[in-house]
Every structure is written in structure tokens, then in C-alpha cells.
Amino acid sequence: MTPSRIEATLLGTGTSTGIPVPGCDCPVCLSTDRRNNRTRCSLLVSVADRNILIDTATDLRQQLLREKISHVDAVLYTHTHADHIHGIDDLRPFNKTGAEPIPIFAGSDATSSIRKNFTYIFGNSERSGYCPRLSLNEINAPFELFGLSIIPIPLTHGNGQSLGFRFGPIAYLTDCSAIPETSMVLLENLEVLVIDALRFRPHASHFNIAGAIEAAEQIGATRTLLTHLSHEVDHAKHSEGLPESVEFAYDGQKLIF
Numbered sequence: 001m002t003p004s005r006i007e008a009t010l011l012g013t014g015t016s017t018g019i020p021v022p023g024c025d026c027p028v029c030l031s032t033d034r035r036n037n038r039t040r041c042s043l044l045v046s047v048a049d050r051n052i053l054i055d056t057a058t059d060l061r062q063q064l065l066r067e068k069i070s071h072v073d074a075v076l077y078t079h080t081h082a083d084h085i086h087g088i089d090d091l092r093p094f095n096k097t098g099a100e101p102i103p104i105f106a107g108s109d110a111t112s113s114i115r116k117n118f119t120y121i122f123g124n125s126e127r128s129g130y131c132p133r134l135s136l137n138e139i140n141a142p143f144e145l146f147g148l149s150i151i152p153i154p155l156t157h158g159n160g161q162s163l164g165f166r167f168g169p170i171a172y173l174t175d176c177s178a179i180p181e182t183s184m185v186l187l188e189n190l191e192v193l194v195i196d197a198l199r200f201r202p203h204a205s206h207f208n209i210a211g212a213i214e215a216a217e218q219i220g221a222t223r224t225l226l227t228h229l230s231h232e233v234d235h236a237k238h239s240e241g242l243p244e245s246v247e248f249a250y251d252g253q254k255l256i257f
């Protein structure tokens with residue numbers, strides 16, 4: 001099912017270091033164009049007053065304050081690299097007294113890794129003090145949340161895997177270096193594709209800009225936003241070289257369907 005209105009906010013569009021990169025004095029890191037200031041990758045999807053967060057990025061607290069987000073009702077994880085998960089502790093303010101734990105969803109490998117790496121949250125014996133209350137759910141097929149159909153899209157991420165997610169007309173594919181054929185069929189008739197495009201030079205675990213544009217052409221989305229950007233990308237300068245339907249995403253950008 002697709003609700004009548006879906007709002008998506010790009011909370012973060014930067015690679016794992018964030019941009020500016022601490023200690024770097026390149027023109028993009030010193031830029032005053034706020035579109036070159038990129039926190040770690042995350043997306044917020046809002047439907048019918050419910051907020052679904054994709055990943056708990058390292059910069060989650062900053063993103064929540066910047067976008068004035070007052071509640072998080074569920075979290076979907078793409079994979080468990082540090083830049084996508086280490087903000088997990090910042091979910092605590094959204095655990096309301098007496099309310100159920102916040103449901104979080106991840107693929108099977110990610111579920112075991114989350115359970116193993118965050119024993120202070122999920123371990124029976126170590127739990128103490130003020131820590132997030134989360135219920136961990138494994139996903140391996142499309143499911144529904146708050147009236148919204150969510151399709152997990154398996155992706156190749158270097159030697160590993162990640163999950164993209166499709167919500168009606170929008171697909172969010174961060175952290176990928178290839179899209180398996182079986183996933184391509186899940187991406188037909190998209191209005192907006194958000195896809196990893198780290199930098200101009202090739203990288204073993206991420207699409208570079210040329211690779212992302214090629215994948216976007218194969219998918220045939222009406223509009224494509226490039227994300228997980230490094231400090232090689234100067235928003236204004238390099239936007240000029242992009243095809244008409246492709247643009248660089250920036251922090252705080254909103255998409256409404």
C-alpha cells in the first residue's frame with residue numbers, strides 16, 4: 001500500500017568521514033556553500049505522522065536537532081558499517097516512559113552483528129543505566145510499516161552486502177558498488193532514485209559518479225540524487241557536468257510525494 005503523502009528528508013549525504021573532513025583544508029572542506037557540508041548518510045521517511053529513520057548515522061543527534069525531529073517510530077538499517085550505526089545511542093530520547101521499545105529492522109547478517117556489537121543494549125546481563133530500548137527484527141522480504149509498503153533491495157557493497165529500501169515511488173540505495181539483476185526488477189517505474197556515488201575515482205565498495213549515473217540510466221528513474229559524497233565533490237562546480245535528470249543530494253533536502 002502507498003499512503004497519500006510520503007515525505008523524505010535527506011538527513012545526511014556525506015561519506016564516512018563527514019565533510020568537512022577534520023584537518024583537511026581542501027576547497028570543498030573550506031567551502032561556505034552549506035551543500036558542501038555533509039553529515040553521515042541517513043534518510044527520514046515520514047508517513048501519516050510516523051517517522052521512519054534509515055540508519056542511525058554517527059551524526060544522528062545533530063541531524064535530529066537540525067530538522068527538529070520530535071519522534072522516531074522505527075529504524076531500518078542498510079548495513080552495520082560504523083558511519084551508519086554509531087548514532088544508535090541517540091535514539092534514547094524517543095523512548096517514552098511506559099511505551100513499547102522502538103522497533104528496528106535489519107537483514108540477517110546485520111541483525112546478528114547488531115546483537116553482538118551492542119551487548120549493552122541487547123545483552124541480558126550487561127544492560128544497565130540509561131540505554132536505548134529497541135526491539136530487533138530480521139527482515140528478508142517486503143513488509144508493511146504504518147501503512148507503508150517497504151521493499152528491501154539487496155545490494156553488493158564491495159565484498160559485503162547492504163540493503164536498499166523502496167517506499168512507493170522512491171528508492172534509497174546507499175553504500176553499494178553493484179546492483180544484482182534480481183534487485184533491478186524491484187526498481188522499475190521509480191520517480192526518485194537516491195544512490196551512492198562516492199567520488200569521481202573508482203572505489204572497491206562504492207559506485208563512483210560515472211558508475212552511479214550508468215546504474216541510474218539502467219534503472220530509468222525520472223530523477224536521480226547522488227549521495228554518500230566525498231570531499232572531491234563541489235556541489236555547485238560539479239553539478240554543471242551532470243546529466244539533466246541527475247543531481248547531487250544535500251543535507252536537509254526534502255522530497256514530497
Ligand SMILES: [Zn+2]
Binds near residue numbers: 015081
Ligand atoms: Zn557508508
Ligand SMILES: [Zn+2]
Binds near residue numbers: 020025026027029030
Ligand atoms: Zn577536504
Ligand SMILES: [Zn+2]
Binds near residue numbers: 081157
Ligand atoms: Zn558501508
